[in-house]
Amino acid sequence: MKGLLLRLSAVDADAEAAVRVIAYFDELVARQGRPADLVRAAAALAECVAGFERDGAAPLRFSSDGERAGAAVAEPTSVELGEPPGRVWLERPGTPGPLDDLVLERFAIAARVLASAERVTPAPHLADPALVELLLGEQAAAEDRARALVLLGLDATRPVRVIAVGSEDGGDPGAAAVGLLARGGPLPRLHVAVIGGVAAVVSQPRADTVIESLRAALDDRARERSSAGPIRVGVGDAVPGLEVRRSWVQAKLAERFAVAGVEPVVVHGDLGSLTLLAEIPVARLRDSGDVRALDALAARPTGAADVATLEAFCRTGSLRQAALALHRHHSSVATRLAHVEEALGWRLDEPGDRFRARLALLARRLARRG
Structure with missing residues (x-):
């Protein structure tokens, strides 16, 4: 698994480290490595001994330097995989690391994926x-x-x-x-x-x-x-x-x-x-005046956020629900919708214009993904 080495001690902020842990194991899953690769990578990440045990197979234990681990160095903290049966664990002497729970959770998910994939097909990938x-x-x-x-x-x-x-x-x-x-x-x-x-x-x-x-x-x-x-x-x-x-x-x-x-x-x-x-030809969708107006709005410096706000509002039908969906304050959403109304000449409190906006957004999606 060359190129994936990461150590949590090298990442300063806990929030950033958490994101890196998730991305790290997602990449391991994407590469569909062998179980031994996964355990070595987890040990290198956590900087302690890591282990993986499956029903009917010998346990895999590696230290942070990638070598097979010797005698146990600490009481293991483990997570059961469920189905297929198995578990993963970390052996960390002393106080647990602040992200050990997250590392174990993502380690278990990755191990579960690899073990499930092997049961589907003996090839290293999920399918031919x-x-x-x-x-x-x-x-x-x-x-x-x-x-x-x-x-x-x-x-x-x-x-x-x-x-x-x-x-x-x-x-x-x-x-x-x-x-x-x-x-x-x-x-x-x-x-x-x-x-x-x-x-x-x-x-x-x-x-x-x-x-x-x-x-x-x-x-x-x-x-x-x-x-x-x-x-x-x-x-x-x-x-x-x-x-x-x-x-x-x-x-x-x-x-x-x-x-x-x-x-x-x-x-x-x-x-x-x-x-x-979807039966309308893509060229015709792209040539729609409303679709071209949305494209012009999206091309403005804040246009992408304005269009996303319009999407959320049309989907939820409510200013406050749109704000919740976007994780924004409702006043910020209202300001962006006012930008949209000014740019496109629509009145979003009018049912006819809301329907027109919804239809234009759908047509634009289909045109862009033809």
């Missing part, structure tokens, strides 16, 4: 992306799709759901998808491939709680102010295995409607007649 692309491809014959389902370990008799994850900062959407799903606890059987700049996640959980888990994970991510970049998530319908491409098309469409930080998860089944907007 070529098989996922075949499964979701437009031209695949029914027999090829059925073969891909079997090779991916999916049950053709049970519903399959596809999730689309897009990144707004140029980051790897596949890594973002895995890091996000890992926050929900033990990973279900899932497979990831990046197709056309969007991560496709094919999932077949026993209990379909994926939508609630995604929203909870994004809420956790926002509360932690994770250094990971902003992401958008679209969720397709649960469909029979051989119809999985339909769920992928729905997930991609829903992802086009999502707004990172404001409405980051959009479920295709909740869009209803709004999906008709």
